Amino acid sequence: MIQVVCIKQVADTETRVKVAADGKSLDPAGVTWIVNPYDEFAVEQALRVKEKDGGELIAVSLGPAGVQTALRGVLALGADRAVHLRHDGPALDALALSRVLAEAIQPLGASLVWLGKQAVDDDAAQVGPMLATLLGLPCVSVAAAFDLADGTATVEREIEGGREVIAVALPAVITTDKGLNEPRYASLKGIMAAKKKPIEERPAAGGEATLEVVSMSLPPPRGAGRIVGEGPAAVPELVRLLREEARVI
């Protein structure tokens, strides 16, 4: 069985976001780049399927040269090879990106295509269902539990007030939520082996844009609050303020 996992390199969640000179994007100065946290659950689940059912796991990522560091990290965890869709310009919108991914993934004949439910930079959460639609595959997004038997996956996803349990026959696209599994760390042996695994670099054109970023800015700081007081003695005043000033209770 062939599986594909799509990963995105993003700014570390501890990053203090600054706006670049173009007024539309993140200032990359001083940013630490990590694999999108939700993608780690996708990689882990794909590795578990590979350990059980065998086959090949191919990691795919789009971005500038630095993305190869992230791909090398996934190879160290156990992916067999990687495809780097080299793209240096401004970030693509979700549909433009999905089109590039679909074109690269279509010929691979994958039974499972994995992605994180969203990237923690633009928080769009669109690429999984878009990619599935373009590939003509069914999709279950935001998987919190996954089981595979006889070519059918049973996937649980959190909805408001409960969980949906969904059966989907492969091939399928699955996007992963935190809590699905506990991602492993790379072993020294894995890191050494990854150095010899192939990363195929291909140029990726952007295509037609469907969403245009007009501006990026920092949110207005919240007005300075106040310390109502210390200890339980402050509670009656706090409740009065919540009732009479903020009018929220």
Next chain:
Amino acid sequence: MSVLVFIEQRDGRVRPVSREALGEATRLAAALGGPVVGVCAAASDPDVAALGEAGAERVLLAAHARFAHYDGEGYAAAVEAAVRLVQPRAVLFAGSAMGKDLAPRVAARLGVGLASDCTHVDTAGGDLTATRPIFAGKAVQKVRFPKSPALLLLRPKIFAAVSKGGTRATVEPLALELSGPARERVLRVAAAAGGKVDLTESEIIVSGGRGLKGPEHFAIIEELAKSLGATVGASRAVVDAGWRPHHDQVGQTGKTVSPKLYVAVGISGAIQHLAGMSSSRCIVAINKDPEAPIFKVADYGVVGDLFEIVPALTAEVEKLNAHA
């Protein structure tokens, strides 16, 4: 130009987030000069005519046996059919679990752009611009749509519903050809214990952090939440420690929330937590460290031992409830 709204129903009931979307659609349609049209996929009619009261003039009803549960591909086909029929300027979806799964499928089918998690929509000069938090709220992005229709997912609890007392919407069947059974088949829906409201749709949230010192002490958070009619949230630290389930997590790798009241108890305010809750209308922080970053975003702070303050707050709120 008309505005199309996806009407979300579960178990034959229209979800409140769809009324928020209809409310925003009503404002946009007034600016763009056109009607508000709804599209609903369901096994049977959840009384969509009643949505006239929430702003819909017409509702297209795609009734199909496959639609007893959510059916991503089938629902996307229904919304696409409605778009081709109505030719709207914009299509609004509530940013719920269903909406977030459905809208990207519709965008891919139509080949148009989708803005997720919108908190404001501007129509100046007839051009649509959506404002959306990115980096979980550490920054704000404005986007426009080179192609029509513009697809927008609206963050819950931001947009107000409208009330047009007694108005009924006209209901038209939407014909749909679906081949075979759904490929994504919902086997069952397991309800959360106690019918818990999702954090993203809660009016009031009480969140606990490391300051609680252990999972057993969340009982005082649960009690405060109960007195306020609130949902319990948690910081990443306590979720990673296994004290609380992941779906309770507020912050950059959890949920981004905008309740009217957010009470942070024993949470110091790591940057990724602040990102996820600083769009709350009113923030209360209870923490022993007066220098904790949480106090920089809090409207009201109480410094001291949370094990004394929280029960006192619960008692005070209960006193209030007894008088109400």
